[in-house]
Amino acid sequence: MNEKLNFSFNNELISVTLGKEIIENHSIAIAEQIRNSRDANATNVTVDFTEFQSDKIVIADNGLGMSINDIKEKWFMLGSNHKREIKESLGGKGIGRFSIFKLGDCIEIETVKEGTKSIFVIEKSNINDISVKQELSNSNDGTRITITKIDPDISFYEIEKDLYNLILNKDDFEISLKFPSYYESISIINNEEIKKVIPYSATIKIMNNINDVNDIDYHFLCEINKEMIYENRIISEKFQKELNTILKKYENKKKIGEIYLSLNNFNFDKKLLKLFDNNLDVTYIKDHFLNVYQGINVYRNNFKIFGHGSEDWLKLAENRLKKPGENIDNKLTYGTIVLKENNDKLIEKSNREGFISDNHSKYFRELILIIVKQFGLDRKTSISKQKEIIENQRQKNNRIATTTDGVKEIEVPIKKEVENESLELFRTENNESSNKDIDNKDDKSINILKSKNLRKNNKEIINLISDEIINNITDKSKLKIIDGSGSLVENYIIQISKPGNYQYKYVLEDMEEHLEITIQSAKVKHKNPKSKFFQESTWFHGDIDLSEIHDIVYQLKDLDYEKKYLLYLISFRTILDDILKNYIANNDLKLDGDLKNNVDVVVEHILKNIKQNPNNNIVKIHRKFNGYNQLKDNLKSLQTKFSKEHYSSVLNKITHNPSPINSSFAAELSNEIILPLYVLIFEMRKEDIIR
Incomplete structure (x- = not known):
């Protein structure tokens, strides 16, 4: 039957x-x-x-x-x-x-x-x-x-x-x-205003079914205060070769329609920020623009496709860890990709978070990544141009024009505050120029010293030439420094233990200038250190209380990372171990001898305790850390960094086999691992969520 x-x-x-x-x-x-x-x-x-x-x-x-x-x-x-x-x-x-x-x-x-x-x-x-x-x-x-x-x-x-x-x-x-009246809505800077303060931008058009680099219209600009610093329309030979490899690899999968890209990237390096007419309020930009527009978003038929943007679908963070100078940071990037044809080649997942992984979506990702890498290369070139401008401006400001009647003062312009009711991007810092009474001999002479007077602490090592002598003295061997007793100062390095006033004479050929150093008793500073290290994490909003790790942070911020990387890495490991072990001990969890296992234990326990619920204390945590989903993703990213797949290539060198690092990488490790974990645990304790 x-x-x-x-x-x-x-x-x-x-x-x-x-x-x-x-x-x-x-x-x-x-x-x-x-x-x-x-x-x-x-x-x-x-x-x-x-x-x-x-x-x-x-x-x-x-x-x-x-x-x-x-x-x-x-x-x-x-x-x-x-x-x-x-x-x-x-x-x-x-x-x-x-x-x-x-x-x-x-x-x-x-x-x-x-x-x-x-x-x-x-x-x-x-x-x-x-x-x-x-x-x-x-x-x-x-x-x-x-x-x-x-x-x-x-x-x-x-x-x-x-x-x-x-x-x-x-x-x-x-x-x-x-929203209900008790919810405070997000305040966002509008796009037109933000364009005024984005230094690096590019527009790109990619033709459907491209055959070579000529089918890509690429235009990069570095523009500051409406003045063009650098421009490029050519994709480098290196990336042309990569492009040809991809086109050959996906020969039958290239018809995904025309693509329009708009890429914009910030640079919050304090030295480079000085090029703007006013100092940018970095925190305000992060909180009121990048918090929403961060990353490279993809649009089709005018609607955003989820699974991109802040999710870093191009893995830019990993690329930047390998070559910080040549790759852009997803967190400091605002970009849009517009798919002009609604064909069925790039298929969205049923959950709407990105595209189904197939050869079409892989081709799309690899193609976009080449463009982004070219953008990063142009950004690197732009930074070099910016540094040249800064150096030229510095030398210009350091020169003192002379006349036959004597010294003519150079006026350092005071930065004016930009009045804009809708945009608080700027903070004014008045630069006061002090008169330097330097006795120059004739019009052709140049001043040796930047300053006539210095104030230093007792027992402090003072280099009399590195900070005080201008860079345009070509032959420093002809320079002689004589102290108050008439003795020649060898190696230009001194250390004075007794407070008081000390005079030094600088002689360069027929020039002579005088420097007075006031030695004062050193004072203990209790204020939290101000440094880009442990202060510029994009994880959260608000002030940071570093009281528990203040002493070691204060020392870390002054390290010469390129020369003392080993000391930094040991300190990094020490702080991270201390944070994890204290957390595990205070919450009766199982301690492991393996660093990455301890990271897993702590992250899983935190995720369990900050799960979304109406509890006001937990809501405060979510708000401070850009919302629950963002906090969860960031914590999961820590586990990824310490996973077997990534640990050896990314983090093993900071724990077992240290190698030289630059200050950018040091700052990223500090701000994306130590600081967020420390602040999160501190906030959870403050709100009585954990012990």
């Missing part, structure tokens, strides 16, 4: 599998509904959280609405392909509607089309036998979704941050996010 069988499904299976489990991000769930609104020809959509505490979220649009046939054939037909037949459609698989269950367990849909209103309710536990109520209506066409039994782990901060740049061009479509 033959018996015919059919698959049957549990009611919750579809809502859970197609909703909560496949969609991991609340922002994506809302973005799916916004996509659906756009596909229904809506010009605006409102996402209303004002009744969140009363267990209600409302998403409403002014689209075409749905008739009873639309509801049957489109809404209740799983895997519907009607959107695939529409070129401009943002949907594809017809399952995005179930992402609503990521937000809550019960949804009510009220939709109006051509004077008829349809209303139906779907519970997560029962998606069958749905009753649709119909009635005549004078309301305008559109759809209203009311979500109840909502997920308490929803983060307003994450949703606002992720949806702020959901649409590239907002001229013909408006998204309105309404």
Whole structure:
């Protein structure tokens, strides 16, 4: 006997599998509904959280609405392909509607089309036998979704941050996010203002099915204060070779449509920042722009594709660790990639977080990465040009013009504060120029000393030539320094233990100048050190309390890293070990002799304790660290750095086989591993989340 069988499904299976489990991000769930609104020809959509505490979220649009046939054939037909037949459609698989269950367990849909209103309710536990109520209506066409039994782990901060740049061009479509009065909305610098302070930028157009470098229109600019410092339109031979290799490798997978790129990159090096008319407020830019626009985002049909941007899908951080000077930092980059043709070659994952991994997406990634590397090379060249300008300006400011009547003072311009009500990017620092009474002999002479007077601490080693002598003395061997007793100072190095005033005479051919050094008793400084080390992490916002590790940090900040890298690395390991071991001991966890295992133990325990929930103390932690999802991703990245795959190539040299490092790499290790971990644990203790 033959018996015919059919698959049957549990009611919750579809809502859970197609909703909560496949969609991991609340922002994506809302973005799916916004996509659906756009596909229904809506010009605006409102996402209303004002009744969140009363267990209600409302998403409403002014689209075409749905008739009873639309509801049957489109809404209740799983895997519907009607959107695939529409070129401009943002949907594809017809399952995005179930992402609503990521937000809550019960949804009510009220939709109006051509004077008829349809209303139906779907519970997560029962998606069958749905009753649709119909009635005549004078309301305008559109759809209203009311979500109840909502997920308490929803983060307003994450949703606002992720949806702020959901649409590239907002001229013909408006998204309105309404939050409860107790939530403080994000303040973001607008793009036009931020363009004024981005030093490195590039525009790129890549033709469909490119054959060689001529099919790429590349234009890089380094521009500061509207003055061009460096420009390039040519892709280097090195990257041309890499491009040809990729084109040959993916010969049959290249038709992914025209691609337009816009790349922008900041540089917050304090020396280079001096080139701007005013000092940039770096923290403000990070908190109110990069926090939202960080990374390289991808757009298709004007909508952002998740899984890019801050997620560092190009692995720029790894490249930068290998060659810091030649690769850009994803955290300091603002870029957009626009896919001009909506073909089916680059397929989005069902969870909407990136593209399905196949040869087309691999080709796309490798192609973009070559362009980004070229951008990094041009950035490196630009920095060299910037440093030349700084050095020339320094020498210019150090010269004192002379006349036959005597010394003519050079005025150092005082920086003026930029008044801009909408943008607080600048901080004014008044540079006061002091008069230097230096006795020059004639017009052709140059001053030897930068300063007439110095103040130093007792027992401090003083190099009389390295800091005080200008660089344009070509033959320093002719320079003689004589102390107050008439003795010649050998090696130009002194150390004075007794406080008081000391005079030194500088003689260079027919020139003679005098320096007075005041020696004072050294004072103990208790203020936290101000340095780019342990102070510029992009993980979190706000002040840093370094009291527990103050002493060693204060010493670390003054190290010459290129010469004393071993001392730094030992100190780095010591601090990290101390943080981990104290955490493990205080929380009764199992201590391991392996550093990377201890990292795993601590990270997993932290993740367990900061899981999203309405607890106000934990919400404070989430806000300080850019939201729960960002914090979770950052912690997971620490585990990746210490994993077997990455540990030996990236971090082994700082623990077992140290090798020379530069200051950029030292700062990155400090700010992306030690500092975030320390601050996070400190904040968790302060909020009584851990012991």
